[in-house]
Amino acid sequence: MIVLGAKGHAKDVLVVLNETMNETTDLTFFDDYTKPEEALFLGKYPIIHSLDDINFSDNPEFVSAIGFPKSRKYVVEKFIDLGGVYTSVISKYARIGSLNVDIGEGSNIMPFAFISNSVSIGKGCLINVSSNIHHDVSIGDYCDISPGASLLGHVKIGDNCEIGAGAIILPNIILGDNVTVGAGAVVVANCLTERTIVGVPGKIIK
Missing domain, CATH: 2.160.10.10 (Hexapeptide repeat proteins)
Incomplete structure (x- = not known):
């Protein structure tokens, strides 16, 4: 599953995801504002830096962890256009x-x-x-x-x-x-x- 955002609110959302998700669920974070050399979120989860690297073939679900509403809407709409399924946490x-x-x-x-x-x-x-x-x-x-x-x-x-x-x-x-x-x-x-x-x-x- 892809999580949109790899900043402050993503840390809070991760707490909830760890409550609810299956232990076998793989998480990847998307953040095109982080520097390319920042490869891991919290030293554990891979970060995708470009829309070109998004692949929904295995799991189309994604969740948002972007705190600012207008930014959240902008990125979510791009992911829906790519075939993602917007999912609640x-x-x-x-x-x-x-x-x-x-x-x-x-x-x-x-x-x-x-x-x-x-x-x-x-x-x-x-x-x-x-x-x-x-x-x-x-x-x-x-x-x-x-x-x-x-x-x-x-x-x-x-x-x-x-x-x-x-x-x-x-x-x-x-x-x-x-x-x-x-x-x-x-x-x-x-x-x-x-x-x-x-x-x-x-x-x-x-």
Whole structure:
């Protein structure tokens, strides 16, 4: 299996993969930003540096370990065009509701995340450690929910949003596409355009 990325978030994803994958599964990491002489990730796993070296003949599955949403989407789409199958990584230590839960392909659900019932999570999302997604929440594609962030009931966020560590989005709030919420912010009002929200209570800045 190929893992996209060989930087910081890849180290976290590897923890989850080691929880869940078969012992016979071979992992290879892809990172075209690393130097060619960096042949191994963490001194153990081979690194592929070029798309020309990708071969899905043995196993078409790949997972993402790229932290930045727009970069993740860009690389994922290239791998899908090459015939790859975008696959989710879900920690066995996450708490996920069993009713009306839809998790899009390629999502990373990290340890101790809480996902309630009646929740929709889009393609390629990162639901990070100890984040909380409460009932009737809808999350678009390629969003990042950082460690300790909480989305309370009936929140809806668009595509490519980044919710900072420890941020709180109050019930019934709607965020549009490409909205960034700063760490520790408390979002008290809708934001339907591409903006950044910071502070307590949250204020919209350009």
